Amino acid sequence: MKLTSRRMIVGTVGTVAVCLLAVAFASGQAAQQPRPQMAEEVFKNVQILKGIPVDEFMDTMGMFAAALSLNCIDCHTPESSGSWEKFGDDTPLKRTARRMMLMVSTINRDNFAGVRNVSCYTCHRGDLRPKIVPNLALQYSVPVEDANEVEIVPISGGPSVDQILDKYVQALGGTQRLANFTSFTGKGTYIGFDTEQTKVPVEVFAKAPAQRTTIVRPRIGDSVRVYDGRAAWVAGSDKPVPLLSLTGGNLDGAKIDAALSFPTQARIKQLFAQWRVGATSIDDREVRVIQGTNPRQPPVNFYFDENTGLLVRTLRFVDTPVGRVPTQTDYSDYRDVSGIKIPFKWTATWTDGQATTELSEAQVNVPVDAARFARPAPARPR
């Protein structure tokens, strides 16, 4: 993966005109939540990817970049690194990509009853030109196990989901302490594509059962990510819109991150209707995997170190019109804060970039102002 690519997004000028006041209200449920903006309402030259929210549209671009190992500007133009507007200009690769989207949806419709079994990655696998001839070196090499591709098959005699979660809760400080764990604040540093690979200050606020806010503070202006217990937003000047609503798998991810801030057995169990167990290894460490699924949603994997019982990774997915893209979060450096173990370091990796947060201090059970979890003010365009 060429991660430098995503720095393109960073240098952009937020010139996309959006009228936040004009957002309609979703009918029925969640009446106070403004409807997320659709791609074609924000961008000026969307011909195929219409009717999907902006966050899903950007995840689709992430699939393109990942499937073909391209930088954003390879399909767009060098000028687009300085302006969101310029992403609207057409190029030969963009036109081919449009054609490919239609081809993929035809393949899935005609052969798989519309299920998105074939994605851009199915053929391209990181190459601009998919291979035609089988690769003998690959065929005769020893396969390497990827923990993210573990097949979850029931292991006879292994621990159950409840036993794995029990061990986790014990490792963190025990049922009693976690039941009384109601708030959390932390400070440290953040480094990622959106800060042009420089370390900048970060603050984290969380409140049980499930609210979480992260504020990244680069010099060019704060980037605020909020899950208020029901809805999630990101306000950052590196985003294509001043206030990005998270939807679908991104919203589910924010919910899981918030629930994992205050992990009790019950809170984790209730996230999913169905659970299954598996085993694999990450960096030569044996891990137990539990996989949660809800109807009509992608699964989420939780990886626990078999020795320590601690959570070392989550893997979740977002569905886009051209297939499913992954987000992996790796947790480490668990430290004791007033009797509760908290990961002081975590790295999120997804098709659009990678970012690491490292805390230097953390406090538990301190008052956190409810306003921390309110919908953030739209970011000032850069």
Ligand code: HEC
């Ligand atoms: C494989 C080629 C390809 C790659 C790589 C790619 N895009 Fe795109 N992009 C497209 C296509 C095709 C469209 C038009 C989609 C449509 O018409 O529905 C588009 C549209 C866009 C738009 C909307 C522009 C407008 O005003 O209409 C933005 C913004 C955008 N891309 C950003 C990105 C970013 C950021 C990246 C890197 C993460 C990226 N793209 C990577 C092919 C690509």
Ligand code: HEC
């Ligand atoms: C069924 C297999 C298949 C799938 C699925 C597929 N492609 Fe392709 N793609 C190809 C082939 C084959 C070529 C032609 C390569 C060549 O000309 O040598 C190609 C070419 C391209 C090119 C032009 C490369 C160049 O050098 O000009 C782009 C861009 C592209 N695909 C984007 C996509 C995107 C985006 C998706 C997902 C929406 C996708 N493809 C899905 C098979 C596929």
